[in-house]
Every structure is written in structure tokens, then in C-alpha cells.
Amino acid sequence: MEVTPGQYVQIDVLILLPSGAVIYEAKNMAGRLRFEEHPKRLDKVDEHGSITDRYDCPMLQLQDEIANLQVWFHLHGIPFGADGAVIMTGSAIIEKPPANGRIFSLREIRGHLAEKEKKTGMTVQELRQLADYIRRHNRPYIAFPLIGRFGISAEEVEWGPLCETCNSRLGRKSERVWLCPACKWKTADPFTRTLQDWFTLRSGTIVNRQVRELFGMKSPGAASRLLQFYPLNKDGDGRSTCYAWDYTTPLTRRQE
Numbered sequence: 638m639e640v641t642p643g644q645y646v647q648i649d650v651l652i653l654l655p656s657g658a659v660i661y662e663a664k665n666m667a668g669r670l671r672f673e674e675h676p677k678r679l680d681k682v683d684e685h686g687s688i689t690d691r692y693d694c695p696m697l698q699l700q701d702e703i704a705n706l707q708v709w710f711h712l713h714g715i716p717f718g719a720d721g722a723v724i725m726t727g728s729a730i731i732e733k734p735p736a737n738g739r740i741f742s743l744r745e746i747r748g749h750l751a752e753k754e755k756k757t758g759m760t761v762q763e764l765r766q767l768a769d770y771i772r773r774h775n776r777p778y779i780a781f782p783l784i785g786r787f788g789i790s791a792e793e794v795e796w797g798p799l800c801e802t803c804n805s806r807l808g809r810k811s812e813r814v815w816l817c818p819a820c821k822w823k824t825a826d827p828f829t830r831t832l833q834d835w836f837t838l839r840s841g842t843i844v845n846r847q848v849r850e851l852f853g854m855k856s857p858g859a860a861s862r863l864l865q866f867y868p869l870n871k872d873g874d875g876r877s878t879c880y881a882w883d884y885t886t887p888l889t890r891r892q893e
């Protein structure tokens with residue numbers, strides 16, 4: 638949800654109870670974890686106690702979400718409080734729990750909610766209205782394209798059609814058939830998967846030249862005919878036409 642223009646709060650699970658809202662921030666982690674203070678962080682350690690990974694502290698993330706939701710309620714004139722907990726959904730062993738702050742396993746949710754349900758506040762009808770109101774203001778969170786998040790450059794990635802069995806680069810065998818030289822896997826449509834990878838990983842848009850590079854096409858006409866099969870939004874004219882996927886409809890190929 639957009640809290641203030643351009644600033645969003647993303648919530649895993651939001652539960653509305655008469656006494657207030659409850660946010661559950663789900664963390665699916667394995668291994669041994671230590672919540673460290675000053676500065677707050679989460680360390681993953683191996684059996685010898687050496688740190689193998691460092692994460693942002695989920696307790697801080699939860700606090701931000703609670704604060705942002707409270708601001709959202711306030712700005713929308715809704716007299717409603719918010720609270721929450723971090724839920725560990727994986728097999729992680731917590732060697733050192735956070736000094737202050739709630740961290741639960743999945744099984745503890747029931748007890749946590751039961752405790753809160755004892756308190757009164759909004760009526761069921763008011764809660765339904767609030768739930769509808771929140772739904773209307775919810776914007777789907779789109780994390781794509783992902784490339785910026787992994788610190789890898791576009792040059793390091795093979796963007797062309799890949800074998801879905803062994804990930805080797807596919808070759809075009811004939812007009813209709815693409816073949817994996819390594820394992821002989823065949824497909825008539827390497828396009829959809831390749832375009833999905835492009836849009837989810839590399840960029841929200843694509844231009845004709847990039848399509849030709851991806852599929853080794855010579856003709857701009859063939860590249861634009863290919864793009865016609867997909868539900869993409871066109872922007873611009875001629876050579877500078879940009880095709881965008883809005884990520885909300887499936888990127889499937891229309892029947893010819």
C-alpha cells in the first residue's frame with residue numbers, strides 16, 4: 638500500500654481483529670540464527686559459530702511495517718492500532734532470540750490471536766468495511782525486474798533461449814524447431830520463456846533490436862510479428878517502439 642506518495646509498505650500477512658490490526662512478517666529461513674544488537678542485525682552461523690551470512694534484522698523490518706501501517710490508518714482517518722510479530726516458517730534454530738520483540742513459530746500464531754481476540758473494539762461489520770477499503774487501496778507489489786537486486790551485470794547473463802532441461806544455449810534447427818546441442822531437447826516455442834526471463838530479470842521493456850539479438854533474427858519485421866503474439870503495451874512509433882509487460886496478466890503466447 639502507498640503510505641505517502643512514492644513510499645510503500647509491503648506486508649506479508651495482515652489480520653484485522655476488533656482490537657486492531659496484526660502484521661505477520663514471515664521469514665522462511667534455515668540454519669542457526671543469532672539476533673544481534675547494536676546495530677540490530679541477524680547473523681546466520683555454522684556449527685562452529687562462525688558467521689556465514691548477515692541479514693537485515695526482521696524485527697526492524699516489522700517495526701517499519703507497523704509504523705507505516707499506523708501512518709496509513711492515520712492519514713485515512715481510521716482510528717485503528719497495529720501490532721505484529723515475525724514468524725519463522727523454516728527450520729531455523731534460533732540460538733539467540735531478539736532482546737525485545739516478538740518472534741514466533743507458526744504454531745504460536747493461534748495463541749497470539751486468541752489472546753488479542755479477547756479485546757473488543759470494532760464490530761464485525763466495521764471490520765468488513767475496513768477490509769474492503771484496504772483491498773481497494775492495495776496495489777500489487779511488483780519487484781520486477783530483479784537484476785538490480787543481485788549485484789550482477791546484464792553482460793554476465795545468457796539472455797538467449799536456453800534448454801529447459803540442461804540450461805545450454807538452444808540453437809535454431811529449422812524454421813519451427815529449436816534444439817539443445819547438449820541433450821537434444823527440442824521446442825517450437827523458446828520465445829515465451831525467454832521473454833518472461835527478460836521481463837522478470839532484465840527490464841520491464843523491450844525494443845525490436847533486443848528481440849532480434851535474443852533470437853538471432855535478421856528482420857525487424859519478424860521480431861515485431863513475434864511481439865504481436867504477446868499481451869504487451871506498445872509505446873512510441875517506428876524504430877523507437879518500446880514494448881512493456883505490466884506484470885499483472887500472464888505473459889502467454891496467443892494462438893496463431
Ligand SMILES: [Zn+2]
Pocket residue numbers: 800801802803804805817818819820821822
Ligand atoms: Zn539441454
